[in-house]
């Protein structure tokens with residue numbers, strides 16, 4: 001079975017010997033290389049959206065194939081001034097890039113007085129010193145992650161660059177010391193380049209290197225270079241990728257009559273690299289140097305390298321980058337998916353203490369998604385940017401949906417996601433590993449996961465979309481707990497954040513309940529901070545205050561943390577305390593306080609809160625005394641998909657025991673005003689792809705256990721909500737008169753939706769809207785008669 005994209009980093013040693021590589025027929029090598037790539041990286045091919053910054057085109061080397069290096073007389077300025085550097089970087093930022101790749105000649109100050117003079121006039125002792133300053137400026141001003149490609153450097157230079165760049169690179173090119181191409185290039189002496197590779201490893205620098213193929217070297221020479229790279233990686237683990245680049249002759253160079261690298265030699269080298277290097281080293285071939293991309297995929301690459309929507313390839317200016325759409329099409333036609341990455345690969349980004357200078361850790365985190373890849377869109381939960389459209393129009397499956405043209409693609413062509421979906425369609429239950437695999441879906445795989453979830457939704461609950469008319473009452477925002485993600489509470493952590501501390505009078509709660517009922521609400525949702533002055537009786541007083549406002553309104557309230565604290569402060573067993581609350585009028589409890597039910601993650605998010613087992617036990621106990629509840633997950637702050645999968649599996653197991661959960665409510669982390677993000681310790685919430693998958697995978701994982709999947713429109717907005725309704729969701733949650741918690745965290749969507757707004761959301765999908773009670777009975781509205789409740793509530 002192919003590896004899931006999010007699975008543990010593959011590692012290990014070469015899978016072919018040198019003599020096998022030299023003797024085997026090319027088709028056999030290609031097939032073996034592709035199989036190794038598939039086993040290691042599944043269906044995912046990555047690329048890095050970046051800008052190229054040619055800091056200086058002066059170089060002391062004279063390589064026989066190079067058109068990048070120029071003489072000072074041919075340049076306006078020996079170095080690109082900082083303002084121009086920043087201009088390029090800002091354009092890259094605006095175009096969605098994550099990386100600033102600095103390309104430059106080697107040691108030009110040793111050859112050109114003009115370089116020395118420019119550096120001296122600007123206060124720099126060397127090109128590398130100026131490069132450090134330029135990287136620092138780009139990082140600080142734009143957040144783009146610098147990748148320094150400065151050639152053969154000494155350890156001090158590498159160390160200085162490590163403080164301002166997320167990764168560095170240097171092509172080994174070839175270890176053959178006798179190549180004409182390098183005769184006038186002192187920096188291309190193999191020993192010098194091997195020393196740089198080794199020093200980078202000692203300094204724990206995520207490092208990119210590679211081979212230039214077809215400049216006169218032999219196959220044996222290439223294997224020598226690959227073996228040297230593998231040996232350095234075995235010592236330090238720092239080689240993140242190897243680029244295999246094909247030589248193309250260029251006019252104006254001494255090698256302009258040299259034949260281009262033959263395709264077979266190029267493909268042989270890619271396959272040999274895949275088979276000789278450990279599989280955990282990524283393998284890249286530049287997409288702009290080949291006319292046909294499919295053979296590169298078939299030879300075993302898993303990365304396309306940098307692709308810029310803004311700048312040209314300054315090293316190969318005659319070869320334009322393929323547009324992203326073309327690259328995506330070529331990738332998907334080959335049966336793979338395309339994912340943006342950062343300059344530093346996930347295996348390194350997810351281990352920042354080992355691989356990144358302290359100054360780079362937050363910029364990398366800030367640009368990352370949950371798998372350590374690059375965020376693929378500016379959308380953020382609770383923000384104003386509209387979401388990307390992840391679902392093809394044909395995925396709308398509801399009968400009569402406008403624009404419905406075909407049945408959705410239920411299973412993509414191949415790979416681990418397809419295998420899991422085929423199992424789901426055959427009735428299998430997904431386990432933790434399968435759930436992680438589904439969370440790794442990209443491109444057409446996302447549409448396929450959504451289509452399967454949509455089908456399950458249709459089978460389980462039909463086409464009706466439900467909502468509940470409710471009001472949130474957050475009775476206090478004062479809290480003794482110190483949850484790092486919470487922008488709502490006004491404890492010591494967040495005194496500088498918006499809003500003043502408050503505690504509602506009980507009479508105010510009564511008034512709000514009466515007002516809500518008059519407005520048609522059937523439910524009040526009660527949640528608040530854990531006020532230091534509360535005793536266990538406080539929650540009973542709140543219930544009585546609600547009952548004074550309405551004898552019948554459904555009371556949905558008090559998280560697992562609140563009831564656990566209430567019981568503790570009352571010195572009562574939890575079950576006894578819950579019975580008191582139930583007898584006073586409490587009907588259901590919300591799933592909030594679950595955050596991520598994985599204690600490793602809770603230790604970061606909410607170290608002083610109830611742990612996973614206590615949350616599960618609180619809900620088990622609630623179910624045992626007849627109180628229903630729901631499952632929430634607050635995702636996208638610091639954790640990876642493995643923790644999401646554990647959360648789903650643990651809550652599903654409880655549901656299969658008790659049957660007490662009514663719905664699953666994913667809550668995408670709204671980062672803007674949270675202490676965790678302000679302290680530069682979290683991502684900016686989930687991506688929209690992750691958000692959509694959380695709902696769709698929830699539908700799949702909870703099949704036969706939890707029938708209702710609810711979205712949180714406060715965090716998603718209408719455009720996001722509509723896509724999720726096509727990915728397994730059947731419930732819109734509450735109208736939420738007064739919603740303070742997401743808004744405190746920075747969410748910009750409104751405080752209230754009404755039936756008309758919900759109807760407008762649902763109608764274009766060809767689905768019908770129904771008002772429900774808290775426990776999924778239906779609310780009937782005879783004309784002019786107000787709200788009449790039908791069914792249980």
Ligand code: SF4
Nearest residue numbers: 479481483486489529
């Ligand atoms: S999440 Fe709840 S328990 Fe944690 S600080 Fe905020 S209000 Fe308090």
